Amino acid sequence: MDPQPLPDALYTADQVRELDRRAIQDHGIPGYTLMQRAGAAALEVLGRMWPRGRVLAVVCGPGNNGGDGYVLARLARAAGWEVRLAAVSDPGALKGDAARAREDWCAAGGGTVSLEAALEGCDVLVDALLGTGLGRPVEGAMADCIARINAAGVPVLSLDIPSGLQADTGAVLGRAVQARATVTFIGLKLGLFTGEGREYGGQVHFDDLAVPAAVYDGMVPTARRADAAVLGCLPRRRRSAHKGDFGHVLVVGGAPGMPGAVRMAAEAAARVGAGLVSVATHAVHAGLIPLARPEVMAHGVTAPGDLDPLLERASVVAVGPGLGHGDWGRALLERVLAWQGPRVLDADALNLLAGAPQRREDWILTPHPGEAGRLLGWSAARVQAHRPAAAAALQARYGGVCILKGSGTLVHDGRDLTVCTGGNPGMASGGMGDVLTGVLAGALAQDLAASPGETAILGVCAHARAADAAAGEGGERGLLASDLFPCLRGAVNP
Incomplete structure (x- = not known):
């Protein structure tokens, strides 16, 4: 059996329970039939991922998740696996379909062993302890x-x-199983694709258990996955195109001692196709940036008024990389916020915004969890523990489009929540956010999508795709933000 492709729709646990209910009550599919199908789907994944496995440990807990484990154990035993089943909770307390699954396991000759005996010498372990209802x-x-x-x-x-x-x-x-793979049923769970889910879930497999399509009618997904496939919607350039067709990005930032951030953001904007890129930075190092990237025009600014002629020519402004928290950076940010046009705010611009909150609909905010916490008055740990809620709260408070960075980056445009499934741990290094800022500004300047939300998704996915390509060349460890530059062109030219 060929594996089912992962759908884009992502649901909460409550939504999937409602889908289960519809399948059972509205469409007449017995719950135990769904449980048997889940066990068969899991067995298929087992055989595909571990074709040489012979000894299987199945660890069952209470509830229907444990019932799925009993079904899988019975089917695996019939398929030739040596199965050792450990029941962590009282098997006699099982009810309904889970109890029936245990009865069928015992009727087929199965028994239970201690956890130690189950683990001893096994090739693969099945986690059927706790399901999606854990709170x-x-x-x-x-x-x-x-x-x-x-x-x-x-x-x-x-x-x-x-x-x-x-x-x-x-x-x-508190503590979670570190899975090599997860097979999930009926609907994809949002938590598998953001926060710690990408680390603990491993390779995700999906089976809809053959429920009718009508089960999903009217159920609006909580979020949707986005990957590099969305880049296929980038328009082809006309043969008669010129640089004026693709916008002028102005990057504002780079306080003394911090020229690298604006330089990386500027090159990223150029690499994704912005027609022109300028930098407004502190005069002490304005001359250094063209030496590193001669295609970028650099201007030293000492006062907010110095920005005015640059803003007149800009179609998009990115502000924040290396801006600093001092009077110079604060004054420049105020002038940028008074300008009428699309803006991308990152880094120190977000930290300054946290001290003087305002709401706009024409900007893209790009906080990491620490910055998001300052913007919301939350701890970074609280942001990470409630990533979808944090993204929604940021957008509700500040408007525009919010990009909550991290594993499984979230994009919220006030209506839809989107999860980027690309990227890798090598991106946990300095400057990656500056590159993303430039990518977003460059995408906005070209008007590559119908809405800022769609442009934000394109930018996040292009950034992740470039990082994955760069990591593929030499590994994740030691990946630098500037390593993405050679890969950004490929990321936006699929």
Whole structure:
């Protein structure tokens, strides 16, 4: 059986439970039939990912997630696996379909062993402990069980979601199973694609369990995935095009000692196709930038009024990289905010905005979790634990388009939430945000999409695609922001 492609739609746990209910009650599919289909889908993933596996440990908890584990164990045993099943909770307390799954496992000759015996010498471990309904931190015996699973040193396949991972946010609730792969059912869970979800979920597989398409009617996804495929909608350039057709980006920033940030943002804007790129920076190093990138026009500015002739020629302004928190940076930001036109705010511009909040509809904000926390009055940890809510709160308070950076970057335009599924851990290095700022400004300058929200998605995906290409050449560790420059052209020329 060919694997099902991952859909774009992402749902909360409550939404998926409603989809389950519709399949069972409105369309007459017995719950146990869905459970059997889930077990069969998981078995198919097992066989495809570990074709040489022979000894399978299945660790079952309470509820229907444990029921899925019992079904998988029975099917795997019939398929020739040596199956060792450990029941972490009281099997006698199972109810409904989960109880029936255990009964069928026992009727087929299956039994239970201790967790130690299940783990000893197994090739693959199946996590069927906790499902999507988890709402509080994992503690006690269950937390100890998860710790022992993670310490076992064998690959783990999680059913529906890694146990301990919050299905809506991607936050780890105390402790979570580190899965090599996750097979999830009916609807993709948002938490698998942002925050810690990308780390703990591993390779995600999907099966809709053959529910009718009508089950999804009227169910609006909480978010949608976006990957490099969206770059295919970039328009072809006319043969008669000239640089004036593709906008003029002005990058404002670079306080004394910080010329690198504006230089990287400026080159990124040029690399994605902006027709002209200028930099307004501190006079002490305005002459250095053209030496590093001669295509960029650099202007030293000492007072806000020095920006006026540059703003008159600009079609998009990116402000914040290396701007600093002092009077110079604050005055320049105020002048940029008085200008009428699309803007991208990053770094120090966001920190200054946090001290004097205002709402606009014509800007793109690009905070990382620390900056987002300052903008909202939250801790960075709270932002990370509630990433979708934080993105929505930022957009509601400040308007425009909010890009909450991090693993599974979120883009919120006031109506839709989009998750970028590209990128890699090598991007955790200085300057990556400056490059993204330039990419966004360059995309805006070319009017590459119908709305700032769509342009933001294109920019985030192009940035991630370039980072993945750069990491593919030499690995993730040691990846520098400037390593993306040779790859940005390819990222926007699919």
